[in-house]
Structure formats: structure tokens, C-alpha cells
Amino acid sequence: MVVLDAFLTLLTPTTLLVMVAAAIYGLTVGAIPGFTASMAMALVVPVTYFLDPVPALAGVVTLAAMAIFAGDIPGALLRIPGTPASAAYVDEAYLMTRRGESELALGTGLVCSAIGGIFGALVLISAAPFLAEIALQFTSFEYFWLACLGLTAAVVVSSGHPAKGAISLFVGLAIAMVGLDPVAGLPRFTFGNSELMGGLGFIPVLIGLFAVSQILRFALSPDADRDAQELVDKAPRKRLLGGVLAEIKRLKWPIARGCGIGTVVGAIPGAGADIAAYISYASAKTMSKQREVFGTGSLDGIAPATAANNASVGGALVPATVFGIPGDSLTAIIIGILYMKGLNPGPMVFVLQSELIYAVFLAYLVANIMIIPLGFLAIRFFRQILSVPRTILMPLVLAACIVGSFAVENTTFAVTTMLFMGVVGFYMEENNISLAPAILGVVLGPLMEEMFLTSLIKSSGDLWAFFDRPVANVLGVVVIIIWSLPLLLAAKRLLVRQWSN
């Protein structure tokens, strides 16, 4: 009954219009090389601020689903993945294009993306309420360890060395600590500036880290897409879905595995769509009877990987909505919007605002069904999308960033914050310090500190109390094992080296 009511709340003209607009925007931005899904999301957050919760959240989940798929289009046609999520199989798809099979590569990718997305959405709808019932028993101890586990996983699976992932995470936590502290309400790191009392705004931080940093990087090589535009003529002109169904039937089990891998990997904090696609591709190759076809331009690798990257978004939304722990940077942004809309993620949202949260889940399901017709159009209009030079697009995007940051807080201080975070993001990206742990730190920092201090006050400073409850005990031990593992491995290597000498 709740699901039906939720579905009816989706069927308003505003929500449907926002979903279609978000879909077109997501497909366009995702198809432009160099623009990431996180960047697309960061740019649209100021707009969601002015919308009602259902259209705002339906719009962002639609955008996430579309942008991930759209990254496949330039990947297949130009060998430039539109988003990092498509990087795993870009060579396979491009080799097919060179053989004149771009229609088959993109058509299969389109249908598999929809299958993966729908699978992820169904898992989300069925698993999240079940997990929420368990999570209702959790106290601040469990939440503290869950947040630790989420952030630790984000560091471990981030691209680059884990030490850089840790730096990124601590930078994010430091950003979250500016403003009033959660227990005593005293100003912290405000340096006497009243504008900092409320902390660094989430939206300017987001736009700075994900969008301005990319624009600054574009300035270093503004002509990078010149070759790409000359290759646009490779875009498909023939039948797009010809032969696709036969291929999907042939690859049904690898695609099913890709869906499963994508959903599970997506649920692990920090491991986003890109990692899901890499693991799924590697798994398909390992389990295939025809390993020799991998790397020669084969659908055997493309189909499961593209299903996995779309399924991962649904998987990532499970811990995001049930525990408030984001699975990747996209869901970290979605969590930020949930908070902004007064829909505090956690098990209570399934009790108090069940209709609203189911509406978000159903919007994600509908968005994945919409991928097929709209994705088809995106492939058709790809030439037009790419014909806009980035030398024109980037200045316009920067202008949108400035106005977007200003719009939410109505102060130029937000633009200053955006610029500062843009420079920080630029420095981090240039030095292979992944941005994902930082944004997870920004989102989870306040929750983690509050749970840590509340637990300490409850236990009168007794650290053993963090391990008293069974679930907290298991989570705590797992976190400590993961933290100790690098030291233990380093010690083992040292001992082996000394022994061999």
C-alpha cells in the first residue's frame, strides 16, 4: 500500500517533468568526455534546493542512472570514457566500433545498463526496508563503528595509494569540523569570521571539489577534445538494437553475475560504479570459456561490466538510506540532498517518511526503465552533443558554478568557499588523491563525531563500552583488523626480507 501511495506521488506533472529534464541533462553531461557523473550532480544540487523533496530526489536519482550510462557513448565511439565508470571496457567497445560494430556495442550496452539498473533498484526496494528493521536496534556505538567501517572502506578502495586515500578522508573530516561543535555548540576553526559559524556550505564545497577542480584542470589542456570532435562521424547511423537480444540471451549468466557484483560492490562505501565495472569485467574474463576474445573487442566483457556499473548505484543507495553511510561520491551527494530536504537518512526514515523514501526508490526504478528510450535518443544525438566545443562549454559551466554556489546562501562567501575548495580539489586530483573519501568525510564527519562523543559520554570515557554490544563488537573488530592490516603486512615483509638475508 505504501509502495502504491509512493508511486502515486511520483505521478505529478512537476516530478515527471523534473525527471525527464534530469534525464536529458544527465545523458548530455555524461556523454561529454571529461565531465563526471559527480560533477553533473554537483552542478544540479543548487537547483534541487528550490524544489520539493520528491521531485528534487527523483531528479537526482534519475540523473545518476543516466549519467553512468551516457559515459559509454564517447567510450565506444571515441575511446574516451564519458565518466570513469565506463573506463573498464572502453577498449573493447572502441575495437568493436573500428570493426564497424558500434551499433551492436552501444545497443547492448544500453540494454545491459537498463537491466543492471533495474536489478539494483529491485534489490534496493526489497533489501533496504529489511535492513532498516535491523538497524532500528542500533545505538550510537554501532553507528560509530558503521561510519568508521564506511570511511575505512572508502580509503582502502580509493584510487591511488591508501595513504593518499586517508589524507583525502581526513581533509573531508576537517572540512566538516568547521563551525559549531555538535556537543557544546562552541565555534571551532572559525577564526572570528561569523560566516564560518554555520560551517562551510555543503553545496559550495561540492561544486568546488567536483566541478571547479575539473574546470581548472581543463584550463591546462583546453584543446584536448579537438581530436575527439573529428571522430564524431563514427556515431551510429544504422539500426541500433539489431542483434542485441540474441547477444543478451547468449550472455545472460555473465550479465546476471555483473548485476550481482555491481550491487554488492556498490554497497561497499567508497567503491563506486568504476570499481564495480572493473571487477565485473575481470570476473567475466576469469570465468569465461573464451578468454581469448577479451581485449579483441568483444561483448563478453562489455555486457557484464556495463550492467555492473549501473547496478552499483542501486547497491550504493542501500547503506546510504538505511544507515546514512554513502556507498560512493554520488550517493554522498544524494545523502547531502536528503539532509537538505529534511529526510534524515537512517532506519527511522522507513517508519516516519516511508512514502517519501519509497517514492525515491521507485523514481530510481522508473529512471532505469527510461534509460532505453532516452539513451537511444542520446546515442542518436551524440554528434550534436559533442559538436559544442569545450572552449565554450567550460566558461558557461564555470558561470553556472558561481551562480549555483551564490544561489543557495545568497552571499559571496559561498563563492569564495567554492573557489577555495576548487583549488583544493584541483591539487588533490592532480596528485592522485581521490576525491571520493573527502566527500564521504564531509557527509559522515558530523554524524561520526556526534556518535563518538555521545558514546564516550554514555560510557563515561570507557573505551571498552565500544565493544560491549554484539554487533558493535563485530564491527569494531573488523575495523581494527582493517586498520592494522597494512602494519601487519609491512612487518611481515620486513621479517621475510631479514630472514632471506
Add this chain to the structure above:
Amino acid sequence: MKFDDAINGVIAIVFGCSMIVLSQNLPEVRHIDFGPGLFPTLVGCGLVAAGGFLLGRRLFAAHGKVIGWASFGSGDRETPSGGVGSMALQIAVIVFYILTIERLGFLLTMPIVLFCLLAWFDRRIARAAIYAIAGTAVLHSFFYQLMSVPLPWGLLEPYARALTW
């Protein structure tokens, strides 16, 4: 701009130490044993540890080495001459926007910002002027008219009614 990992490690250590020092100077709260400085201190220690690890990895295993300690352009991407200037221009126009938006207003500041960027990157002055004006009009219509964001009018305050549709 890619720095040698030794520099990245030192930056993290300095940032972490600053956090620890600043956290120690935060006021204590009566009746609360765990004050506002506890968590930032732990985060500062984490930064120092991670930075130290990066520095150690660079010094003892030569990982993350960059010739000349810092370089523009890395891996498969070469930075053309003028790239640094382009980046500086982007930062300069944002600073210009911050400093002049209240005085000049959105409808005067944004076209200047857009024109500078478009003329620099696209190299076609007439096209840059058209896109700058059109881009400003679109942004103003969307945020001011549709979203009701109070974008400053500045010098054009007396003409606000005439410029609003």
C-alpha cells in the same frame, strides 16, 4: 600541478599539526569531559600519520617521485604553454566576481566574467560577446526569475523593473 610525494606528505603533516595546535587552544567546557577539541585532534593525528607514511614511502622506496619536485602536466597529458595562465585567468575572474558583484550587479559582472573566459579560450571575440550576453541572460532568467534567487542588481537597481520579465 603535480608535486613530489615528499612535498605532499609534508603538506599533510603541516596541516595535521596545525589542526592539533588549534584544537588544543579551543576552550574547555564545564561538566563535559570530551570537549570540542577532541575529535579534531584525532583527525589532525590521522593527517600527520598519513602524511608521514607518504613521506616515508617516498624517501625509503622512491615512490611518487617527480622530477624537479613539482610539474605541470602528468602522465599522458602535457600542459601547453599558457595553461598556467588560463588557470590563473579562471581564478582571477572568480575573484573579480566576488569583489564586484554587490557593486556592479549580476547583469554587469557576469557578462564581463564570461566574455573574458570565452575570448581567452575560444579566441573569437564577436562569438564570445554574443555567448557572454546570452549566457548571462539564461542564468539570470533561470535563477532570478524562475528560482527567485535574489541576484544583486548593483548599478542597475533603478532599471530592475524594466529588466525583469
